[in-house]
Amino acid sequence: MSKFGYVRVGPRRFRERFGLSFEDVELGMRIRHRPGVDVSQQDNRDDSVELLNNAHLHYDSQYAAHTEWRRPLSVSTMTVQRFLALVSRSWYRRRAIIGIDSISLTRPVIGDDTLYSESTVTALDGGADPDVGRVSLDIAGKNRQGDTVARISCTFEVYRRGRHPEDDPQALPAEEERFSLYHVAADGALVEQTGLVFEDLAPEETFVHWPGRTVLADESRRQALRSLEINPRWHDEAYLRKYAQIKPTIYEPLVIGVVTALTTRTFGRVVANLGWTDIALPRPVRPGETIYAESTVRTVRASNSRPDQGIATVETRGFVENGDLVCQYQRALLIYRRGAGPYQDAGY
Missing domain, CATH: 3.10.129.10 (Hotdog Thioesterase)
Structure with a gap:
């Protein structure tokens, strides 16, 4: 079981750890990833100019004021990067993203919003690789109002228990309730939690x-x-x-x-x-x-x-x-x- 956030590395000594092993993943498992992250117009502007993005809808406020959005839209690739990064605590033990089947942007994202990710396991494939199995996910990207603004369908290779390069057979998970990586919401979703009370x-x-x-x-x-x-x-x-x-x-x-x-x-x-x-x-x-x-x-x-x-x-x-x-x-x-x-x- 790797749903605990620490391994024991000595007497009264614990090391932080993250991520689910392939054996911990269940079909239909839903995870609400926390924390979220604010996106500002400054983030949007910086991402646009660094990538030489010529779609001025993202950084020309005078132009954007004359569009139906009235304000600059967030760069879609920046938004997708945020949603994928927000799932990394639970999917820390991935070896690679091996494919993204689809990305749909269902609502506009404007600067000064807060983004959250929620992932649902849609398929599991143990395969023949002794190190990893494949986990297919539907990642729902949400704003602070709870509206879904993006959906990402993708597949990760996730290390099996004991096969991740960081795994040490001498450092076993500290299976104490205070160290749980999640609590269970009323609807059955796992909610990531950070820090000790x-x-x-x-x-x-x-x-x-x-x-x-x-x-x-x-x-x-x-x-x-x-x-x-x-x-x-x-x-x-x-x-x-x-x-x-x-x-x-x-x-x-x-x-x-x-x-x-x-x-x-x-x-x-x-x-x-x-x-x-x-x-x-x-x-x-x-x-x-x-x-x-x-x-x-x-x-x-x-x-x-x-x-x-x-x-x-x-x-x-x-x-x-x-x-x-x-x-x-x-x-x-x-x-x-x-x-x-x-x-x-x-x-x-």
Whole structure:
């Protein structure tokens, strides 16, 4: 069974995992994928110009105002990319998309909407490949009103249990209810869920966050510029060539941001981040290195003023692929208790 979001990798130590194995999939299974994602007109404009899309309906607001839509339409390929990416938590263990039978766009998507995916298993084929089986899906793309705006009929190759490259026979699923990847909706659909509630956090348990994140020079430069960072070492190549003793590194606030983001698959039920303390950056991150993170819960306590929430203090450590420690900090989080929060009302 792989419907659990962690494997046990040591005493009180768990690693995040995702995805269904072929043996876990049933004909007719329906999955509501969460979270959704907002799409803005800026996303639309960026996608259009980067692909040299000449359909000006997507980025010329003056032109679009004279069409029946009155506003720029979202680029259809961008919309399809979002719907396919949104299913990746459950279908993480796919080897490949081997075919897309059809894509239908049933309603317009306008910037500043929110997109969600829901997949239904329409066919299963065990085939002869010892590593994978084939899963056919109908993916319904929906907007925030629940209207279906797209349908994608496709087939994935999905790894069998024990055959995915990440599978380790020594790291067995932690089959605890708190680690379930889904809860069951009233209509029988599986609803993806992210993060642990306050009651599920225990002091001195460690969570290894997965997967990691490669950080490139271009995104470091972009983050520095967007932050109005004036130091030329972050965005002036001529300066780095002149002062060769200054080696290219990743902008430090971005390193902290990447490490923090990696933790949110476990600490995803936050009300608010209450702050960091004791941030250490033992060595710079170099462009092209991959950052991994793990967190240990240090303390948990009830909130004195918010009965439906609690406070956890966690210590997080960030490493690069050779094991070097590059970031460490403590963070205090305000976290929802079980049954609290906006999840049911928001369709989660």
